[in-house]
Amino acid sequence: MSSKSNNNWWIWKVFWILLVVTAVEVVLGIIKPQYLIETKFLGTILLNHVFIVLTIIKAAYIVMIFMHLGDERPALQWTIILPAIILIPYLLFILLTEGGYTHFMRF
Amino acid sequence: MAEANNTDFGQAWKGGDKPFAASYGKLMMWFFLVTDALTFSGFLAAYGFSRFKYELSWPVPDEVFTHFPFFKGEYPLFFVALMTFILIMSSVTMVLAVNYGHKMKKKQVILWLSLTIIGGITFLGSQAWEWGHFIHGDKGAIITEEKEIIHLVNDEKEITSVYKFMGVDSYSKDRFSQMNYEQFVEKFKLQNKYKLKSSNKVILEHDDAVTLLESKGKDFVLGANLVKNEYGHALFADYFFFITGFHGFHVFSGVVLLIILLINVIANTYEKRGHYEMVEKIGLYWHFVDLVWVFVFTFFYLV
Numbered sequence: 001m002s003s004k005s006n007n008n009w010w011i012w013k014v015f016w017i018l019l020v021v022t023a024v025e026v027v028l029g030i031i032k033p034q035y036l037i038e039t040k041f042l043g044t045i046l047l048n049h050v051f052i053v054l055t056i057i058k059a060a061y062i063v064m065i066f067m068h069l070g071d072e073r074p075a076l077q078w079t080i081i082l083p084a085i086i087l088i089p090y091l092l093f094i095l096l097t098e099g100g101y102t103h104f105m106r107f
Numbered sequence: 108m109a110e111a112n113n114t115d116f117g118q119a120w121k122g123g124d125k126p127f128a129a130s131y132g133k134l135m136m137w138f139f140l141v142t143d144a145l146t147f148s149g150f151l152a153a154y155g156f157s158r159f160k161y162e163l164s165w166p167v168p169d170e171v172f173t174h175f176p177f178f179k180g181e182y183p184l185f186f187v188a189l190m191t192f193i194l195i196m197s198s199v200t201m202v203l204a205v206n207y208g209h210k211m212k213k214k215q216v217i218l219w220l221s222l223t224i225i226g227g228i229t230f231l232g233s234q235a236w237e238w239g240h241f242i243h244g245d246k247g248a249i250i251t252e253e254k255e256i257i258h259l260v261n262d263e264k265e266i267t268s269v270y271k272f273m274g275v276d277s278y279s280k281d282r283f284s285q286m287n288y289e290q291f292v293e294k295f296k297l298q299n300k301y302k303l304k305s306s307n308k309v310i311l312e313h314d315d316a317v318t319l320l321e322s323k324g325k326d327f328v329l330g331a332n333l334v335k336n337e338y339g340h341a342l343f344a345d346y347f348f349f350i351t352g353f354h355g356f357h358v359f360s361g362v363v364l365l366i367i368l369l370i371n372v373i374a375n376t377y378e379k380r381g382h383y384e385m386v387e388k389i390g391l392y393w394h395f396v397d398l399v400w401v402f403v404f405t406f407f408y409l410v
Contacts, residue, residue, distance in 0.1 A: 008206060015199045019192065022404075026188045029169060029409045043159075048410045055405040059398055066202050066394045068387075076127035076134075080141055088148045095152045099159030106160075 014065045021058050025051060043100055136388045140395045143357075147399050150353065151406050154346045163307035164255070166339030168408050170266070174240055187408045190233045191400065194358075197226025198397040205390040208383030213372060216386060220369045223393065227362040234355050241347065244330030246270070247277070247286075248337040251323040255306045256339050262300040264310055269327060272301070277329075286327050292320050306339060347407070354403055357396050364389050 028036070028047065036047035064070040069077055127134065158165050169183035176186070200222040207215035247269035249257040258266045270277040272294070275285045295301060296317055303316035311319060328337040336344035368389050377383045 008203060011199060011202045011206070015195065018195050022188065022191050022195070025405070025409055026184050029184050044410075051405050051409045055401055058401050062198065062394055062398045062401065066198055066397075067391055072129060073127050076129060076137070079127070080137055083141055084144055084148075087145060088152075091148060091152045092155065095156040096159055099156035102160045103162050 010065065014061050017061055018058055021054050025054055043096070130384060132384065132388050133391070136391045140391065143395065144399075147350075147354075147402070150346075150350050151402060154350065154406065157340075157342045157346065161340045161342065164340045166343050168410075171241075171245075171338045172237070172408060174245070176236055184408060186233070186237065187404060190230060190237070191404050193226055193230045193233065194397050194400050197223045197230065198394055200226060201390050201393045205383075205387050208377070208386040211378075211383065213375075213378060216372050216383060217369065220365060220372065220386070224362060224365045224369065227358055227365065227393075231355065231358055231362065234351065234358075238348075238351075241344075242331050244277075244328075244337050246337070247327055247329045249288075249291075249303075249320070250325050250328045250335060251319070252325050253323065254335070254341070255323075256328060256335075256337065257306065257319070257324070258304040260302050260304045260310065262302070264302070264304070266304065267301070269329075272298075283329065286329065288324070288326050291327070292317075292324065295320060350403060350407065354396070354399055357399065361389075361393050361396050364392065 028050065032047065036050060037045050039046040041049060069080065125131075129137070172187060173181040173183045174186065175182045200219045204216050204219035204223060207219060245268070246258070246266055249259070249269070251257060259269050259272060261267045268277065269286070269291070270282070273286060273291060275282055279285065299313050301316075302313055303311040303319065305311060328335050330337060331344040331347075333341075333345055333348065335341050338344065368385060371377065371385070372383075377385060
């Protein structure tokens with residue numbers, strides 16, 4: 001398909017990246033490497049951190065390339081990215097900490 | 108004076124009367140998407156809260172979503188992986204439509220938009236199958252008076268179907284009336300190789316299991332609804348229905364928008380307007396739907 005027009009190659013490149021990353025996630029989810037499951041870090045297994053990093057890589061490709069945010073002015077890029085990268089980790093930090101604490105208090 | 112102000116303003120923003128050099132419509136779509144992203148983050152963070160709180164009795168996702176249409180046996184993750192692929196694919200066709208829109212190639216826009224709509228409808232169909240399977244249930248479970256979900260396991264500690272144990276066809280219409288809990292307890296007493304698995308994944312040996320069934324056991328749980336489900340903690344199904352349902356509603360809205368868009372493209376609306384920016388704006392929304400699915404896939408099915 002990419003031979004149809006030369007200036008669409010970047011779309012197919014991102015497509016393959018997303019596909020490969022998803023495939024890696026599924027394979028890791030099925031075989032569950034012993035080391036990644038046994039090592040705990042920040043309240044969860046290392047495998048989950050791998051999943052989260054891979055997901056953020058996919059999200060970055062979708063937002064920056066497919067949604068063309070990479071081509072917008074830096075001021076607009078930061079207007080969109082900053083609320084997300086400040087508020088979401090903040091919310092997660094509070095809710096997950098409290099979730100862990102309520103669990104701890106029940107047992 | 109006003110003109111001078113305008114030039115200063117234009118210099119400061121470097122976008123003239125278009126702040127950030129993006130049109131009003133595109134900017135508003137971006138702002139909507141930022142708020143929508145925060146909404147979904149709120150849902151997923153709430154899911155995380157409940158999961159941490161009920162860590163022990165939370166179901167393991169890849170023991171729940173194990174089936175693939177038309178195939179017998181268990182294939183964890185494959186079906187959701189396929190759904191992810193369908194949505195990524197429809198995102199690719201959407202970018203292509205946007206790209207040809209920039210070049211004012213109407214026929215190409217129609218082609219790629221149509222493929223995007225097909226992708227969206229296929230995804231919705233897959234989700235309907237997934238919901239149907241989730242609601243119907245798979246192996247069934249037992250619920251105690253304390254609303255704890257207990258699974259039947261064989262001597263290899265694998266979760267076993269209570270239908271099979273009772274010799275009932277799980278797809279027969281009167282499956283609920285055929286499953287008699289008292290009969291189950293009597294039958295269980297005689298079958299030493301079967302054990303039970305408590306909601307916090309502890310295996311109960313046969314004798315302990317019989318004691319539990321007689322003292323606290325209440326009934327079967329077959330399938331899932333908002334009150335109880337056979338997979339584990341009741342909140343698990345609530346979050347599943349709510350988050351995937353809200354995402355599915357976004358996909359549905361996206362498909363409706365895409366169909367309106369396609370009709371407008373065919374009716375030459377954007378040829379007359381001189382640009383295909385509407386394709387770009389709806390495209391932003393469509394990619395966002397894909398983006399949300401990437402996170403739902405990770406936090407619901409993988410983590």
